[in-house]
Amino acid sequence: MNASVFRQYWSLTKPRVVALIVFTAAIGMFLATPGLPPLKESVLGFLGIWLAAASAAAINQLLDSRIDAQMARTNWRPIVVGQVTPRQALVFALVLAAASMAILLLWVNAMTALLTFCSLIGYAVIYTRYLKRATPQNIVIGGIAGAAPPLLGWSAITGMQDQWGWAHALLLVLIIFVWTPPHFWALAIFRRADYARAMVPMLPVTHGVEYTRWQILLYTVLLVVVSVLPWVVGMSGLFYLGGALVLGAVFLWYAWRLLDPPDEFHAMRTFNYSVVYLMALFAFLLLDHWLLPLLAPAAGIEFVPAQGG
Secondary structure, three states: OOHHHHHHHHHHOOHHHHHHHHHHHHHHHHHOOOOOOOHHHHHHHHHHHHHHHHHHHHHHHHHOHHHHHOOOOOOOOOOOOOOOOHHHHHHHHHHHHHHHHHHHHHHOOHHHHHHHHHHHHHHHHHHHHHHHHHOOOHHHHHHHHHOOHHHHHHHHHHOOOOHHHHHHHHHHHHHHHHHHHHHHHHHHHHOHHHHHHOOOOOHHHHOOHHHHHHHHHHHHHHHHHHHHHHHHOOOOOHHHHHHHHHHHHHHHHHHHHHOOOOOOOHHHHHHHHHHHHHHHHHHHHHHHHHHHHHHHHHOOOOOOOOOOO
């Protein structure tokens, strides 16, 4: 396979989107255990989740090729321009999915394989094939599948065998679930003409930009509240709480400013910050849970770990 062909197939996997997915899955792995997670389950779990996410992305592009062809943001994708045929894309996606399931079933655990498969089907088929075209709440309902990676990472390490594991992992899922609408609707505002042309019922197209802006603000307020819950339940400590509140305050500023934006591009600034927000929030969770307790003794600081996790 030459470099050009590799790049075409690589772009089918939506590498930037998948990078955020596997990052949150990896954080779920680290949060699932007080110390370092076991190496085999971590590496193979990470690989299996990445392959499943890449497969879902390829199926998404296959099913969305008609829509992608009508949108400036996506009309360069390899299926649209004919660099990869639909048949080749389907075979590629199925190979990735099969490899993912084999790795997770044989070397991780059955629960992670089941949860990962459900997430793959939820995003690649239920959301892409049906919800995206059926309702302006598509991203809200479909966000359940997209929010699953921390649960998958947690399951890869623990097998979800204790009730606190389920509760804490699902709390991470809840954060991403609530984050998804303001994240994606900000992009949808900026790209609303594309979605209208492709006849995709995104909220700015069906209900207007002003309504969508208020929905973004509402969900952002809810997100700030939800982001505090790991501290409330004792899953994290004050270090995380401080980071979550600062990150949330900035997100609220973007959402509030979006009600009367200085220019059309402010929606994209809000979208871009939402990506930074999620990565930083999960990084604060990791620092609070693992790195800070390790570094504190060396710095002569007495650290009291949070309960749970």
